[in-house]
Amino acid sequence: MIELLLFWLLLPVAAATGWLTAKHSLRSQSKSMSAGFNLSPEYFKGLNHLLNEEPDQAIDVFIKFIDVDSETVETHLALGGLFRRRGEVNRAIRIHQNLIARTTLLPSQRRLALLELAQDYRRAGLLDRAESLFLELLTTEEHRLYAYRQLLDIYQQEHDWDKAIQIAQQLLNITDEPVHTVIAHYYCEQAEIFRTRRQPAAALIAIQQALVTDSHCVRASLLEGQLALEAGQQKQAILAFKRVEQQDSTYLTEIIEPLQICYQQLGQWEEFTDYLHHILAHYGEITPMLMLAKIIKHEQGEAQAVDFMVKQLRQRPSLRGLDYLLDLAMANVGSITREHLLLLKDMITQLLKNKPFYKCHQCGFMGKNLHWQCPSCKQWNTIKPIPGADGE
Numbered sequence: 001m002i003e004l005l006l007f008w009l010l011l012p013v014a015a016a017t018g019w020l021t022a023k024h025s026l027r028s029q030s031k032s033m034s035a036g037f038n039l040s041p042e043y044f045k046g047l048n049h050l051l052n053e054e055p056d057q058a059i060d061v062f063i064k065f066i067d068v069d070s071e072t073v074e075t076h077l078a079l080g081g082l083f084r085r086r087g088e089v090n091r092a093i094r095i096h097q098n099l100i101a102r103t104t105l106l107p108s109q110r111r112l113a114l115l116e117l118a119q120d121y122r123r124a125g126l127l128d129r130a131e132s133l134f135l136e137l138l139t140t141e142e143h144r145l146y147a148y149r150q151l152l153d154i155y156q157q158e159h160d161w162d163k164a165i166q167i168a169q170q171l172l173n174i175t176d177e178p179v180h181t182v183i184a185h186y187y188c189e190q191a192e193i194f195r196t197r198r199q200p201a202a203a204l205i206a207i208q209q210a211l212v213t214d215s216h217c218v219r220a221s222l223l224e225g226q227l228a229l230e231a232g233q234q235k236q237a238i239l240a241f242k243r244v245e246q247q248d249s250t251y252l253t254e255i256i257e258p259l260q261i262c263y264q265q266l267g268q269w270e271e272f273t274d275y276l277h278h279i280l281a282h283y284g285e286i287t288p289m290l291m292l293a294k295i296i297k298h299e300q301g302e303a304q305a306v307d308f309m310v311k312q313l314r315q316r317p318s319l320r321g322l323d324y325l326l327d328l329a330m331a332n333v334g335s336i337t338r339e340h341l342l343l344l345k346d347m348i349t350q351l352l353k354n355k356p357f358y359k360c361h362q363c364g365f366m367g368k369n370l371h372w373q374c375p376s377c378k379q380w381n382t383i384k385p386i387p388g389a390d391g392e
Ligand SMILES: [Zn+2]
Pocket: 360, 361, 362, 363, 364, 365, 374, 375, 376, 377, 378, 379, 382
């Protein structure tokens, strides 16, 4: 209420600075100045409503008291914006609808009022009304980019991926931003829906469209691999998963487990271990290191696996690696040493328990699961596995 009161009290100051100078003739201007910057009975009536905490009545007075014209339109917009910021969206809508109904507005002022009203509707959750106003604003030069972004937000919120793709493709023509990355994710969203509905052929078409739009779309390759694996086509799945290395090697940790399943079903352990060694040598990540250690343990025994882990951890210290080394070590020690190691193991388990494995590069959001759209900043493709000693 204080903000609103302040606004009302500043109205005469605005008049004095020419903000609210009367639109009419010199005669009415001089009259208004001599009357003390328009401090009419209506002004005090409005002020009284505000002091009595009756903002709706104050708006009534405001709308009647201050004519909408090219000079006062900013005051109306400022008051509407003030209500929206305070969360009083219905009041903001009233002010902006009143503005748009006036025929005295310049075309640019009408567009500005439309933009404000569209934002009111969005804030009020009236998405269909907001959508139609933003679509109208696409035809304007000055608000086009903003309208495109708002429409994309609305379609994402509604999971209307067809419309999101359509609008994003138009946006591609007027901006240098990497919109194609986002469009690829929209196709992936469609693919996920088809996959859930057990329509693999339609899912595959959407995946191909994602890859045509953005050849570096890791999510599309992972989805393609999963679909192939579900269809019992392990070789195709392996090709799709391995594509991630060329697309974005920071996501390599995501393919280790699915690749293990593929190679296991094909009975090709040697090819799998060769690939793990290749990843480890070139990218030095923890997940392939742990997978290799487990294979060595299975094939050559615990002593060899311990040996491998000790060598690896000297080069690449890692909490998860240390945790696994303790598991291996505890199997072959006496009860007292085992007690000591268990204590250490408990501490590492506690440390790992709350460790996030993924982080958003845009806003710093961290979590245990991979989200393709950041839940915090809503950007696409900004969350990646955390590398290093306490990461993946
Ligand atoms: Zn973020």
